[in-house]
Amino acid sequence: MSGTDSSANGSSDDATWAIELTPEHPPDRVAGLAALAEEEGFDVAFASSHYFNRDPFVVLSRMADATNEIRLGPGVVNPYETHPVKLAAQVATIDEISDGRAVFGVGAGDRSSLSNLGVDRDRPLRRVLETFELARDLWAGETVTHEGAFTARDASLNLEPAGEIPVYVGAQGPHMLRMSAKRADGVLINAAHPRDLEWAVSQIEQGLAERPDEAGEFESLAFASVSVAGDETAAREAARPPVAFIVGGAADPVLERHGIDREAAGDVSAALERGDLNEAFGHVTPEMIDAFCIAGTTETVAERFEAALEHVDGIVVGSPLGPDLEDAIERASEALAEATGDAA
Numbered sequence: 001m002s003g004t005d006s007s008a009n010g011s012s013d014d015a016t017w018a019i020e021l022t023p024e025h026p027p028d029r030v031a032g033l034a035a036l037a038e039e040e041g042f043d044v045a046f047a048s049s050h051y052f053n054r055d056p057f058v059v060l061s062r063m064a065d066a067t068n069e070i071r072l073g074p075g076v077v078n079p080y081e082t083h084p085v086k087l088a089a090q091v092a093t094i095d096e097i098s099d100g101r102a103v104f105g106v107g108a109g110d111r112s113s114l115s116n117l118g119v120d121r122d123r124p125l126r127r128v129l130e131t132f133e134l135a136r137d138l139w140a141g142e143t144v145t146h147e148g149a150f151t152a153r154d155a156s157l158n159l160e161p162a163g164e165i166p167v168y169v170g171a172q173g174p175h176m177l178r179m180s181a182k183r184a185d186g187v188l189i190n191a192a193h194p195r196d197l198e199w200a201v202s203q204i205e206q207g208l209a210e211r212p213d214e215a216g217e218f219e220s221l222a223f224a225s226v227s228v229a230g231d232e233t234a235a236r237e238a239a240r241p242p243v244a245f246i247v248g249g250a251a252d253p254v255l256e257r258h259g260i261d262r263e264a265a266g267d268v269s270a271a272l273e274r275g276d277l278n279e280a281f282g283h284v285t286p287e288m289i290d291a292f293c294i295a296g297t298t299e300t301v302a303e304r305f306e307a308a309l310e311h312v313d314g315i316v317v318g319s320p321l322g323p324d325l326e327d328a329i330e331r332a333s334e335a336l337a338e339a340t341g342d343a344a
Contacts, residue, residue, distance in 0.1 A: 015340045016314025018044035018221060019321075019329065020075055021063070023054035030059050031066035033325060038070040038209060040333035041255045041342075045315065046075020046105055051117060057090045064098035073103035075223075075316070076188065079131040080108075080119045085144075085155045092161050100162030105188060110249065123149045125175050129183060131249035132167045139316045156247055168208025170223065173251075174203045182219060188316060192224035192294050192304075195257055197311040222308050223316040225293040228331040229323050236325040239293040240281040246292040247284065254256035258291035298309025298338075305324045305339035 019037045021030050034045045045063060047056040056074045063072050071095060077087055087106070095102030108124035127149040134152065137144050143156040169180035172190040180187040181204040189200045204220055211218065225242045229235040247260070248269045255265055264285060271280035289295055294304040305315055315336065322328025336342070 008307040010316065014313075015309055015336070016044065016219060016221060017042045017333070017336050018046060018314060018316040019332070020046045020048050020223070020316055021059075022032050022050075022270050022319050023056055023059045025054075025325075027054060027059045027062040030054075031062035033329065034063040034070065034072070035066040036326060036329050037301075037333075038067045041331070041337070042070060042099070042317075042329075042331055043314075044071045044073070044103060044316075046073060046103075049074050049077045050110075051081060055135065057094065061097060062096050064094060064101070066097075069101070071101045071103050072098055073168075074161065075105035075168070076107040077105065078108055078121075079127050079150065080121060082118065083152075084127075084134050084150055085133040085138065085152050087131065088138045089157050089159075091165060092139060092157060092159055095161040095163075095165055096159055102161065103166045103168060104132065104135065105168045105170060106177070107188070125179055128169060128176070129179055132169070132184060135165075135285050136167070168221070172200075177203040178207035180204070181220075182210050183215070184218075185216070186219035186221060188221050188223040190223050191314065192222065192226070193258065193291050194307045194311060196254065197222055197308055199257070201311050207263045212282065220312045221310045221312065221314045222309065222317055225319060226301065226317045226328075226332060227293055227295040227320050227322050228298060228335060230297065230327070230331075232296050232300065234323050236286075236289055236295045238320050239282045239289050240296040241277070242319050243284050243288050243292045244268050244272065244277075244280045247288050248280070250292075260285075260287055260289065260291060264288075296336050301332065302335035302338035305335055309339060 019042050021033050037045050060072050075236055091102055091104045108128055130148045134146055138157050139161045141156055141160055144152055145154055146152040166185040168186040168188050169178050169184045170179045171190045177200055191197050203238045227235045227239040237266040247265050268280050269284040294301050317332045
């Protein structure tokens with residue numbers, strides 16, 4: 001797989017450095033984190049999208065004001081909570097105010113979160129594909145009528161992006177992985193462990209075999225839960241919440257791939273369904289953390305990054321980052337530099 005040139009902000013030509021910033025914090029705090037990530041050499045900053053957090057596009061506007069070069073986008077939004085035409089307009093707006101730095105991270109969304117809103121996540125693959133293909137047409141200045149997984153009639157935008165906006169599809173299952181490789185500009189693989197990444201790449205290669213030449217280069221990024229700190233124990237403890245949610249949504253084949261007991265995973269899921277988060281986090285085992293998060297000191301994380309990069313073109317340093325966010329961004333940058341041979 002051929003990756004994009006990621007040298008603009010100081011990272012290796014061979015690996016893209018990206019980061020997920022979660023708007024559970026005020027917009028100005030997240031903007032400051034984006035500015036720090038830019039200083040530390042990251043190429044892309046994604047603002048995650050969950051209905052219970054601050055609006056990612058409002059936060060992205062603050063991130064655009066606070067930065068100069070780093071690319072910015074939602075990572076990832078779903079085309080159920082917001083109509084795809086509206087999503088296209090929102091991403092184009094971020095592109096406009098950032099002088100052409102937008103990326104579009106789009107996926108099917110979390111089924112349980114959508115169910116909280118009474119939303120049925122029907123036909124996820126078709127809806128994601130039709131969403132970004134419609135967005136591309138709208139960004140090209142076309143007036144679009146669409147009847148498919150959703151409806152749009154005589155839709156157009158009153159603005160045009162400054163340039164091409166890359167589309168990254170959040171994916172974990174085989175069909176979404178293959179579709180992204182065939183039609184998108186990149187994929188955000190929801191995995192941290194080399195075993196999962198190796199399996200995902202086998203699916204991606206099937207899609208690339210059907211990718212038309214005119215589609216251009218394709219980039220695969222591991223969207224990995226990461227927790228890095230000076231103290232190994234502190235880093236692993238901070239990993240418990242995201243790992244609990246990953247385990248709660250993990251399919252049986254994924255659990256089997258890592259030898260995780262189904263009953264132990266069921267305890268986590270049951271506590272999450274009851275809304276007892278502390279109990280759920282307490283049920284997270286060391287084996288679950290090893291399977292679903294890159295957690296530890298800078299040196300440990302660098303080794304895990306290096307192993308992941310055997311399979312992908314780059315890494316998205318995802319939530320929770322670490323117990324201290326600013327420190328974690330700096331340490332993640334150091335770890336990526338070690339993993340990619342960029343360390344001074």
